[in-house]
Amino acid sequence: MNVPVILDRRRVLAGGGALIVSFAMSDAIAQDQAAPAVAPKPPGSLATSPYLDSWIRIDADGAITLFTGKAELGQGLKTAFQQIAAEELDVPFASLKVVTADTRRTANEGYTSGSNSMKDSGTAIQNAAAQARELLVGEAARRLNLPVENLRTENGAVIAPDGQRFGYGDLVASDMLHVQAQAKSTLKDPASYKVMGQSVPRVDIPAKVTGGAAYVQDMRLPGMVHARVVRPPSYGAQLTECDPAAVEKLPGVIKVIRNGNFLAVVAQKEFQSIKAMGALSAAAKWQETPGLPKQDDLPRVLASLPSQDTTIFERNDPSAVSQRTVEATYTRPYQSHGSIGPSCAVAQSVNDAMTIWTHTQGVYPDRQGIAEMLRVPVASVRLIHVEGSGCYGHNGADDAAADAALIARELSGVPVRVQWTREQEHGWEPFGPAMVTKLKASLDGNGAISAWNFEVWSNTHSMRPGGAGSMLAAQHMAQPFAVPAPKPIPLPEGGGDRNAIPIYKFPNTHVVHHFIAAMPVRVSAMRALGAYHNVFSIESFMDELAGLAGADPIEFRLRHLDDPRGRDVIEKAALGFGWQKGQKAPQDRGFGFAFARYKNLAAYCAIATEVEVNRETGRPRLVRAVAAVDSGQVVNPDGLINQIEGAILQSMSWTLYESVTFDDTRITSIDWQTYPILRFNSVPEKVEVHIINRPGLPFLGSGETGQGPAAASIANAIANATGKRLRDLPLTRKKIKDAIDA
Amino acid sequence: MMNLKVNGHDHQIDAEPDTPLLYVLREDLKLNAAKFGCGLGQCGSCTVIVDGKAVLSCVTPLLLLEGKQVTTLEGLGTISTPAPIQRAFMEEQAAQCGYCIAGMMMRAQALLQRNPKPTDAQIRAELEPHLCRCGTHMRILRAVHRAAHLMDTAELSPATPGSAR
Numbered sequence: 001m002n003v004p005v006i007l008d009r010r011r012v013l014a015g016g017g018a019l020i021v022s023f024a025m026s027d028a029i030a031q032d033q034a035a036p037a038v039a040p041k042p043p044g045s046l047a048t049s050p051y052l053d054s055w056i057r058i059d060a061d062g063a064i065t066l067f068t069g070k071a072e073l074g075q076g077l078k079t080a081f082q083q084i085a086a087e088e089l090d091v092p093f094a095s096l097k098v099v100t101a102d103t104r105r106t107a108n109e110g111y112t113s114g115s116n117s118m119k120d121s122g123t124a125i126q127n128a129a130a131q132a133r134e135l136l137v138g139e140a141a142r143r144l145n146l147p148v149e150n151l152r153t154e155n156g157a158v159i160a161p162d163g164q165r166f167g168y169g170d171l172v173a174s175d176m177l178h179v180q181a182q183a184k185s186t187l188k189d190p191a192s193y194k195v196m197g198q199s200v201p202r203v204d205i206p207a208k209v210t211g212g213a214a215y216v217q218d219m220r221l222p223g224m225v226h227a228r229v230v231r232p233p234s235y236g237a238q239l240t241e242c243d244p245a246a247v248e249k250l251p252g253v254i255k256v257i258r259n260g261n262f263l264a265v266v267a268q269k270e271f272q273s274i275k276a277m278g279a280l281s282a283a284a285k286w287q288e289t290p291g292l293p294k295q296d297d298l299p300r301v302l303a304s305l306p307s308q309d310t311t312i313f314e315r316n317d318p319s320a321v322s323q324r325t326v327e328a329t330y331t332r333p334y335q336s337h338g339s340i341g342p343s344c345a346v347a348q349s350v351n352d353a354m355t356i357w358t359h360t361q362g363v364y365p366d367r368q369g370i371a372e373m374l375r376v377p378v379a380s381v382r383l384i385h386v387e388g389s390g391c392y393g394h395n396g397a398d399d400a401a402a403d404a405a406l407i408a409r410e411l412s413g414v415p416v417r418v419q420w421t422r423e424q425e426h427g428w429e430p431f432g433p434a435m436v437t438k439l440k441a442s443l444d445g446n447g448a449i450s451a452w453n454f455e456v457w458s459n460t461h462s463m464r465p466g467g468a469g470s471m472l473a474a475q476h477m478a479q480p481f482a483v484p485a486p487k488p489i490p491l492p493e494g495g496g497d498r499n500a501i502p503i504y505k506f507p508n509t510h511v512v513h514h515f516i517a518a519m520p521v522r523v524s525a526m527r528a529l530g531a532y533h534n535v536f537s538i539e540s541f542m543d544e545l546a547g548l549a550g551a552d553p554i555e556f557r558l559r560h561l562d563d564p565r566g567r568d569v570i571e572k573a574a575l576g577f578g579w580q581k582g583q584k585a586p587q588d589r590g591f592g593f594a595f596a597r598y599k600n601l602a603a604y605c606a607i608a609t610e611v612e613v614n615r616e617t618g619r620p621r622l623v624r625a626v627a628a629v630d631s632g633q634v635v636n637p638d639g640l641i642n643q644i645e646g647a648i649l650q651s652m653s654w655t656l657y658e659s660v661t662f663d664d665t666r667i668t669s670i671d672w673q674t675y676p677i678l679r680f681n682s683v684p685e686k687v688e689v690h691i692i693n694r695p696g697l698p699f700l701g702s703g704e705t706g707q708g709p710a711a712a713s714i715a716n717a718i719a720n721a722t723g724k725r726l727r728d729l730p731l732t733r734k735k736i737k738d739a740i741d742a
Numbered sequence: 743m744m745n746l747k748v749n750g751h752d753h754q755i756d757a758e759p760d761t762p763l764l765y766v767l768r769e770d771l772k773l774n775a776a777k778f779g780c781g782l783g784q785c786g787s788c789t790v791i792v793d794g795k796a797v798l799s800c801v802t803p804l805l806l807l808e809g810k811q812v813t814t815l816e817g818l819g820t821i822s823t824p825a826p827i828q829r830a831f832m833e834e835q836a837a838q839c840g841y842c843i844a845g846m847m848m849r850a851q852a853l854l855q856r857n858p859k860p861t862d863a864q865i866r867a868e869l870e871p872h873l874c875r876c877g878t879h880m881r882i883l884r885a886v887h888r889a890a891h892l893m894d895t896a897e898l899s900p901a902t903p904g905s906a907r
Contacts, residue, residue, distance in 0.1 A: 073839065074837070074838040074839025074840060074841075074876060075838065076838075199835075201832065201835060202835060202837070204840070205831070205832055205835060205837050205840065206821045206824075206832060207821065208837050208840035208843060208844075209815070209824070209828045209831040209832055209836075209837065209840070209843060209844070209847065210775075210815065210816070210819065210820055210821050210824060210828055211773060211774050211775030211814065211815045211816035211844065212774065212821065213774050214774065214840065215774075215777075215841065217777065217778065218774040220769075220772060251758075269757070269765075269769060270765050270768070270769050271757070271758070271761045271762065271765045271769075274765075274781075338875055339841075339875060340777075340779050340785060340787055340839075340841045340842045340873055340874070340875045341777060341778065341779060341787070341841040342778070342779075342780075387839070388839075388841075389779075389839050389841035389875075390838055390839030390841065390875055390876045392875070419778065421781065422779070422780035422781055422782060422784075422785075638835055642835060642838060642878070642881070643838075645877060645878070645880055645881070646838055646876045646877035646878060647877065648877065649877025649878075649879055649880070650875065650876065650877040652877075653877070671780060671782055671784060672780060672782075672784040672785055672873060673782075673784060677873060677875070678873075678877075678879075679870055679872075679873065680866045680867075680869045680870050680872065680879065681866060681867070681870055683866065683879040683880070683883070684880070686880075687880050
């Protein structure tokens with residue numbers, strides 16, 4: 001095979017014999033994706049990275065390392081992957097080491113996004129582990145001259161009928177795992193699972209609760225210096241004047257970097273860099289241009305921007321009779337990811353090779369963008385994922401990585417740590433896009449929906465890198481890169497139209513996606529993308545229609561839903577909540593319900609809520625929530641529960657409180673005072689999550705499935721409590737009060 | 743040079759007196775637990791204990807700490823011998839990304855030191871200055887209750903794997 005074999009010291013030290021060569025080769029293959037595809041393709045990310053040793057390495061001493069191209073974002077995937085591999089390899093859970101996204105060491109699995117990690121990487125690991133185990137058994141069979149059926153595996157060893165044990169390390173040889181995966185694997189019977197399906201404690205939590213180094217923010221490389229960026233005060237602002245002389249004389253200052261509108265300062269110590277940033281900011285004069293839309297007129301502005309209109313779903317049955325028709329418009333503002341830890345990155349340029357430690361969700365695409373920005377070969381840039389604060393989508397992580405690279409280039413050999421400020425994260429992160437939906441539906445004489453029209457107006461929901469122009473540093477430098485033309489994310493996953501097609505069956509259905517190219521405010525992917533607002537709209541409107549039909553909201557949903565797994569989660573959540581047809585909530589309280597299947601192809605989630613509304617102040621309070629989720633085969637039940645609990649609380653925060661604010665020039669929500677989120681005084685009394693496990697069925701992503709149902713369930717409970725329907729997010733205390741008083 | 747007492751040890755710190763404690767802990771003393779979240783005293787990620795009280799280290803300058811006892815999460819226990827509050831957070835799996843958690847734990851620790859049996863309402867009120875973006879609040883509350891129980895029963899056997907839920 002004609003691929004470059006790079007032997008570095010780490011690998012020489014790490015392995016023995018012929019194994020080294022095969023792993024170095026697989027690394028190269030993981031990087032350039034040169035492996036020819038076989039038909040039919042193996043499952044998950046094995047389809048694009050088919051070599052088993054791109055996923056699993058077994059050393060001669062028996063040490064086993066698992067490689068994933070996905071990144072741990074606090075969602076617990078490291079632990080889940082380790083469980084999957086331990087199960088299918090038949091090794092103790094604790095014996096595995098997991099390496100996550102790194103452009104030199106792991107497969108290119110694109111972004112860790114879209115609730116796809118279990119489906120992509122989890123499936124690849126499960127099948128790679130099963131096939132590796134088969135190869136090891138085959139090798140033992142060969143040595144013993146016995147049929148494989150006579151052998152079994154246990155605890156990292158193949159066991160012969162006479163009790164003889166062969167450790168995996170003894171069996172592995174040469175390039176045994178440097179083979180392409182078969183399309184089909186012999187997977188274990190789920191009934192025999194010992195590690196999968198167990199709530200194994202997360203591997204990352206002990207360090208996080210004892211002060212261990214857990215985040216990129218915690219990195220301290222020898223000789224590391226501290227950088228701060230001075231961002232423009234607004235989009236498109238031009239630096240007209242900046243005399244760095246006084247700043248350069250400040251204690252500890254190493255360098256002031258100006259490259260067009262990109263301005264940064266580097267100092268020995270962190271607080272010196274903060275002081276220098278303040279001084280540099282004061283020295284910089286900017287010319288700003290008003291260009292932001294009127295915030296209180298946003299829905300009208302959005303709907304009036306030029307759009308590319310596509311009918312994404314159509315079903316016609318002229319025999320359906322419509323008797324009553326209703327219409328409603330729902331809106332969502334720009335919303336912030338609001339990571340608790342502002343973005344951070346460490347970069348080091350040594351002999352024209354740039355290494356960047358980053359909490360990006362996509363080391364490979366980000367590498368592409370950074371190499372383009374630096375105008376260097378892609379192979380000279382390495383990105384290593386290190387955890388950051390939870391991101392919930394495309395926050396400042398990629399930008400901080402680009403900032404660090406641009407600064408580190410100026411300081412050859414020196415590791416540079418860039419830490420964004422709170423104000424920079426809030427002001428410059430790409431927001432979750434504002435959206436408008438217009439719904440119109442008709443009921444027939446039996447109280448069933450006869451016609452359904454759904455139109456959604458939205459920007460793209462991904463401006464993630466791939467190209468340099470997606471990164472602020474590249475946009476601001478003297479020879480800037482243009483922001484790439486936005487593109488809609490194609491269905492079936494969709495972006496602005498994610499979950500725009502109803503899961504329910506209506507005789508007449510018409511769904512239109514109005515894709516708006518112009519982005520007056522910087523936007524990109526935020527947890528659940530368009531599904532948050534589309535599910536909020538559909539599930540709110542279903543309640544409005546149920547009311548019109550005089551039907552119970554749950555019964556009304558089931559009337560229109562064929563999908564048996566969908567029906568199961570609805571019934572499970574209703575049962576857990578104690579939902580009863582025709583029930584009345586206590587005084588000043590309301591019950592709400594909502595359901596969706598994320599992307600119409602991932603996890604199913606139904607959520608029932610009880611909300612209390614203070615009629616004097618309008619203040620809403622989520623009292624309790626009961627959810628049911630079907631995520632296919634469950635790997636770590638507690639991890640899944642944690643994700644759904646988190647989805648409910650985060651979505652509640654978005655839904656009740658959150659809206660990015662701006663004037664005609666600047667973003668004005670720049671910290672937690674100006675962008676308030678959920679605090680403990682509004683945390684519910686109880687959140688309950690019920691899992692419907694589906695042994696042996698494919699993994700379905702669950703990280704985003706709760707966002708839409710939680711929003712709509714709360715909105716429906718507020719409507720149930722007050723008799724007033726609110727359709728403009730967020731459902732603030734003031735809007736509720738005004739509706740009560742109207 | 744200033745003397746700073748952290749986790750029971752004296753340190754000579756060479757930093758300007760207006761340097762917020764957070765940077766001294768993280769950079770000079772290489773302690774990870776206190777986190778930079780906002781630098782504005784709005785989120786609680788940087789919380790440490792000073793003379794028994796929860797303090798926001800990002801807005802507390804070094805000069806105010808002469809002669810005081812600073813405790814960080816590292817000072818409470820370790821992975822192998824976790825303090826009750828650490829054990830409780832492990833056992834309840836009370837983290838997602840975990841970035842906010844060290845600060846939460848320090849304020850909870852300060853609360854439990856002065857009120858070993860807080861009510862749920864008291865815990866919620868105490869944690870009001872703290873933000874969590876992952877929505878781990880229900881687990882955090884459970885973990886603080888569990889910590890109170892662990893401290894009360896002085897049950898200090900190490901956490902066992904698989905004990906979550």
